[in-house]
Amino acid sequence: MRGLDLLRRYPLSVLFAAVGSLLLLFTVVVLFNMVFRQVVLRPEGLLEAVRDPTVIRSIGLTMYASLMATLIAVSLGTPLAYLLARHRFPGKSLAEALVDVPVVIPHSVAGIALYALFMRHGAVGRAFSRLGVVFEDSLWGVVVAMLFVSAPFYINAAREGFRGVDPRLERVARSLGAGQWTTFYRVTLPLSLRSLISGAVMSWARGISEFGAIIFLAYYPMVAPTLIYYRFTIHGLTGSQPVAVLLILLCLAIFLALRLYTRPRRGR
Amino acid sequence: MIVLEGVSLTLGSFQLRRISLRVERGEYFIVLGPTGAGKTLLLETIAGFHTPREGRILIDGVDMTYAPPEERxxxxxxxxxxxxxHLTVEENISFGLRARGLAEEEIRERVAQVMKSLGIxxxxxxxxxTLSGGEQQRVALARALAISPKVLLLDEPLSALDPQTRETLRRELRRVHESLGTTTIHVTHDRVEALTLGDRVAVLMGGEVVQVGAPEEVFERPGGVEVAEFLGVENILSGVVRANRGGIAVVETEGFQVTAISPIESGEVTLFIRPENIILSRSRLESSARNCVEGRVTEVTPLGPTVLVHLDNGLKASITRRSLEEMGLRPGRRVYAYFKATSVHVVPK
Incomplete structure (x- = not known):
């Protein structure tokens, strides 16, 4: 179909495609500009970052901490998401609003709130410090801050995944003799797995990108976003950009691999 | 055997109101009702997906009102x-057997047996x-039958199929029921299904069971105007019983007199006459039918292989297209409508 025919038949869709592309272009240009400048124009800076143990340690720490935060979000968020998707109960609207609160509040505010609670003299921090777990300037502090900001991404995706499973499938399973556990394990979970994985990936990616909430509670050990900020304040773009590009490339590679792994398969 | 005693439940805009039913062991029981009558809610309540607000559900004499679905x-x-x-046909059918913890060997045998009996x-x-609607329905039936259920609940099982597949599966349902003898409750809004499959029929309207009986009885003798309308009784007439001699009532309706078999001796009544029980003729006939009403054709409505002929006296008759053509009936033509006194069902107002 020629362009003019397309415009005549679907004027609204063509307009929407043009307008929507602007936003996509904005994202692509911002990232591509930085990656292109670094990879093509200054590859030596990128290689230096790859060889820098501080950078590698920082990126590794970021991914590891975010993975831990995601595992906690999955463990605690899956039951919550299922309840929100399947049942009506008093206070459900409030619970749904609470899930989204970390998304809407400024992350510096989240950081201060977390610091007040988890610092050594905070209500939770003091209790845990007796057990030998310290949040201030520690890996646990990073995990807690990441969990706070990233959990909503998993819970919302999981809730929508569970909602997408027809509750009558669960009823049929029950009528066939499966208890609630078996039904969840053999019907609900496999059918919503793609949403759960997708939510976990989003949650993990969100954790990796967190900076605002982390620096209040755990400036050290330095996660990648903190290191990038630190190097930017000391060395400007030259010092921070290679780390940023390396982080982007690594995240993109993992993100794409997971997307490929969880894509729909034919015949089902 | 399944017994419902005064089961009531409200769920959103649907409700069940004091449903009492008794379905005998091995019976094929039809629940017939229009959309929104609460048919699915009734089945889901029997299956244990909803707990009734009041009343009891007994399966084989055991009170199962509060039992979870997996125990019923x-x-x-x-x-x-x-x-x-996410499961193959075989995995679907074996699902219930695995949930019950049966041995692999037994699962394989049972699955093979039920698949064979349904030709899948x-x-x-x-x-x-990857399956067609008819194939999916067979698999769903096989999955339900694989667990050798005490009761089989079918929620409009044929309504999503094309007419040809529907007809095939209707026969299949009858055959499976005859060979296994599973107590079956089948809900539908399709009158043909009710007539061809049901040992007995319950009419459910507005969450209430308004009539229970053999299919022919329910169709020929509807209990009220709403039921009659739903069952396709096109001739619903108001009248007054003027006389009754030995169980033969003479009813004065608007425009003509009707003779009917009824014990009602006086008072206002409603008459129900199925359109297929009215015979049309261009000339007067010598007939055993006690009723003959003259009228003029006002409209002819096609209904698949038949047509509905509307007369100016308010009667409607269902005849074949061929009869229509042979008699040359069209609006304006004068005809005689004959119907037997036994074809008229009389209920007091």
Whole structure:
């Protein structure tokens, strides 16, 4: 179909495609500009970052901490998401609003709130410090801050995944003799797995990108976003950009691999 | 055997109001009702998906009102089949057997047996999304029957199928029921299904069971105007009983007199006459029919292989297209409508 025919038949869709592309272009240009400048124009800076143990340690720490935060979000968020998707109960609207609160509040505010609670003299921090777990300037502090900001991404995706499973499938399973556990394990979970994985990936990616909430509670050990900020304040773009590009490339590679792994398969 | 005693429940805009039913062991019981009558809610309540606000549900004499679905021994088939999309046909059918912890050998045997009886062994390794509607329905039925349920609940099982497949599966349902003898409750809004499959029929309207009986009885003798309208009784007339001699009532309706078999001796009544029980003729006939009403054709409505002929006296007759053509009936033509006194069902107002 020629362009003019397309415009005549679907004027609204063509307009929407043009307008929507602007936003996509904005994202692509911002990232591509930085990656292109670094990879093509200054590859030596990128290689230096790859060889820098501080950078590698920082990126590794970021991914590891975010993975831990995601595992906690999955463990605690899956039951919550299922309840929100399947049942009506008093206070459900409030619970749904609470899930989204970390998304809407400024992350510096989240950081201060977390610091007040988890610092050594905070209500939770003091209790845990007796057990030998310290949040201030520690890996646990990073995990807690990441969990706070990233959990909503998993819970919302999981809730929508569970909602997408027809509750009558669960009823049929029950009528066939499966208890609630078996039904969840053999019907609900496999059918919503793609949403759960997708939510976990989003949650993990969100954790990796967190900076605002982390620096209040755990400036050290330095996660990648903190290191990038630190190097930017000391060395400007030259010092921070290679780390940023390396982080982007690594995240993109993992993100794409997971997307490929969880894509729909034919015949089902 | 399944017994419902005064079961009431409200769920959203649907409700069940004091439903009392008794379905005998091995019976094929039809629940017939219009959309929104609460048919699916009734089945889901029997299956244990909802707890009644009041009343009891007994399965084989055991009170199962509060038992979880997995303990009721019920096979449930939904209108849209609801096969597990992530499992193959074989895995779908064996689902209930695995949930019951049966040995692998026994599972294989039972699955093979039920697949064979429904003619679907060739679908074994297929996923539901690759099956036609008729195939999916067979698999859903096989899955429900594999667990040898005490009761089989069918929620409009044929309504999503094309007419040809529907007819085939209707015969299949009858055959399976005759060979296994599973107590079956089948809900539908389709009158043909009720007539051809049911040992007995309950009419459910507005969440209430308004009539229970043999299919012919329910169709020929509806209990009220609403039921009659739903069952396709096109001739619903108001009248007054003027006389009754030995059980033969003479009823004065607007425009003509009707003779009917009824014990009612006086008072206002409603008459029901099925349109297929009215014979049309261009000339006067010598007939055993006690009623003959002259009228003029006002309209002819096609209804598939038959047509509905509307007369100016308010009667409607269902005749074949061929009869219509042979008699040359069209609006304006004068005809005589004959119907027997036994074809008129009289209920007091």
């Amino acid at each position: 021994g019920i096979g449930f088939v939904y209108q849209d089949y609801l096969l597990f999309p 062994p060739h679908l074994r390794g297929r996923y539901p999304s």
